[in-house]
Amino acid sequence: MKFAASQATARNAAVAGLAAVALLGATGCSAINQQATTMQYSPSDGIVADVGDAQLRNVALVTSAPDAEARYIGSLASASGEPLDLTITVNGTQTRFNVPGDRSLQLEDPANEQIIPDAGVRPGEIVDATVEVDGTSETVGITVLNGTLPEYRPFVPGGADPSVGAHLEESAAPEEGGH
Template structure:
């Protein structure tokens, strides 16, 4: 009889231990924000909304001198009338992206190539940028990249200079085995 009570007590204790472990493993979701509920730019660019303009994954791709930069990303117009979005980065000459009503402009497309002059912000930094549409202005920090990553090389104003990345190519070395 004592043995049966001890076994029941052990079972209860084991059940409580398992329940406490399960609660400890799953309870973090109860007090921490779910990362899937957070809106963020999943790539290198930024997302910003200005009036009816929704700017998605925008960034500047600069040349080696960091004087010119091409904008890449998408501008979506959620209104039923045409929209002009003015973009002024740092000390650069402002540019305007025109988006038709309920349309979008993909700046990576050759037909929509938009290059700004006098950016003078080096790759790896951010350019303080003003976005203006329909009388609303929003300030945002926009990343500046160059052709170091292969996916951006086609967008470098004036073309990508291979000499700026040749040092990134791995070299094969031989080992003597000692």
């Protein structure tokens, strides 16, 4: 009988080993890959970047075409709480921003409106921009948007073309019957 007990123990050990291998195989992905829910990203259309003490949040350019005027949207803030002079250069055009130390500069506010002659790329693309603050310079990619989405239409310089977003509007269903 000792032999039968030894076989049962070996069989139980083999089953436990197979269960452990199966469990490891089922969870192995998360053991070697980063969890997607722990990754930080910009949850909007604009970019998030830190250059020196400057914090760029949801910054984008809104335009109607590559060769048309483009307006900055988003917010700029100082991480140090001290006022900043920040310059963003896009397609050869330098734009200076005076960022207060005690609050963020909201670029959608008409008082902070900044328009450049053109972004140099089509809406939907990303344009390289050089951000300079206190002797620190970094190249970041800024999203270029158009008035397809209603929330960006008020910011298109010269007004948004309503036909750009027409394909997003609900249309009446065709009548059934006859051909």
